[in-house]
Amino acid sequence: MSRSPDVAIIGGTGVYDVPGLRLGDAHVHDTAYGQALLRFGRFADDSGSSAEVVFLARHGTEHTIPPHRVNYRANIAALQDLGVGAVVATAAVGSLRRDLPPGRLVLLDQFLDFTRCRPSTFFDGDGRVEHTDMTQPYDATVRKLLIQAAQRAGIELESRGTYVCTEGPRFETTAEVAMFAGLGGDVVGMTNVPEVVLAREAGLSYAAVALITNLGAGLSPSPLTHEEVVEAMEENAKQLADLLAALFCGFARAHKE
Numbered sequence: 001m002s003r004s005p006d007v008a009i010i011g012g013t014g015v016y017d018v019p020g021l022r023l024g025d026a027h028v029h030d031t032a033y034g035q036a037l038l039r040f041g042r043f044a045d046d047s048g049s050s051a052e053v054v055f056l057a058r059h060g061t062e063h064t065i066p067p068h069r070v071n072y073r074a075n076i077a078a079l080q081d082l083g084v085g086a087v088v089a090t091a092a093v094g095s096l097r098r099d100l101p102p103g104r105l106v107l108l109d110q111f112l113d114f115t116r117c118r119p120s121t122f123f124d125g126d127g128r129v130e131h132t133d134m135t136q137p138y139d140a141t142v143r144k145l146l147i148q149a150a151q152r153a154g155i156e157l158e159s160r161g162t163y164v165c166t167e168g169p170r171f172e173t174t175a176e177v178a179m180f181a182g183l184g185g186d187v188v189g190m191t192n193v194p195e196v197v198l199a200r201e202a203g204l205s206y207a208a209v210a211l212i213t214n215l216g217a218g219l220s221p222s223p224l225t226h227e228e229v230v231e232a233m234e235e236n237a238k239q240l241a242d243l244l245a246a247l248f249c250g251f252a253r254a255h256k257e
């Protein structure tokens with residue numbers, strides 16, 4: 001690869017590649033925190049300009065790593081080593097609001113952290129005492145690029161949303177969903193913390209797009225299953241892929257200018 005990747009995609013549940021993105025074989029990247037599995041690729045637009053992309057499947061290529069066991073530190077450290085310009089993560093989420101139904105895309109702007117036992121910092125016992133500002137955890141520039149990409153592609157994207165991160169891997173109780181909604185949460189998932197936190201600690205420009213796959217427990221008419229989440233992701237994968245393709249076109253165009 002001749003230059004650092006323009007953008008890294010951390011693909012969540014149901015997102016293992018992006019149509020139009022030519023990805024190479026998986027490549028193991030060693031970090032101080034363990035290994036990350038990366039695939040490098042190139043996205044060419046109609047005029048022949050291209051964006052360099054690196055793709056990381058958060059749950060592994062065969063979806064074998066549950067949310068509480070993802071090696072978030074290795075993943076983010078690997079992207080930091082590569083010097084990526086921007087990181088865009090995808091996440092399957094449950095909705096905490098009936099007016100945000102399954103199928104909607106939400107660009108996250110805040111989080112509430114209910115995780116319990118995950119390594120969640122790079123500043124851990126090496127003599128450095130650091131407290132990272134988290135006032136606006138998601139990068140404003142990458143958020144703007146995603147909003148513009150959605151407009152260009154004619155995709156409806158909620159421009160803000162508060163993500164509640166649970167420890168998982170179980171889904172929530174009815175009472176938890178009611179509490180999270182009462183606290184100001186919009187969507188609930190199991191992976192965005194510590195990913196966004198580590199990205200900020202590492203100085204990466206990180207934003208995340210959540211796809212609502214179901215109404216949260218108790219709002220949903222039936223008990224939740226992982227299969228339901230995967231099916232909803234499959235049904236809506238196209239709009240997410242179109243959004244990412246429009247984003248890549250923006251990076252490709254920037255190289256031409």
Ligand code: HPA
Nearest residue numbers: 092093094188189190216
């Ligand atoms: N809760 C937690 N994580 C999820 C959900 C949910 O309802 N849907 C998809 N990921």
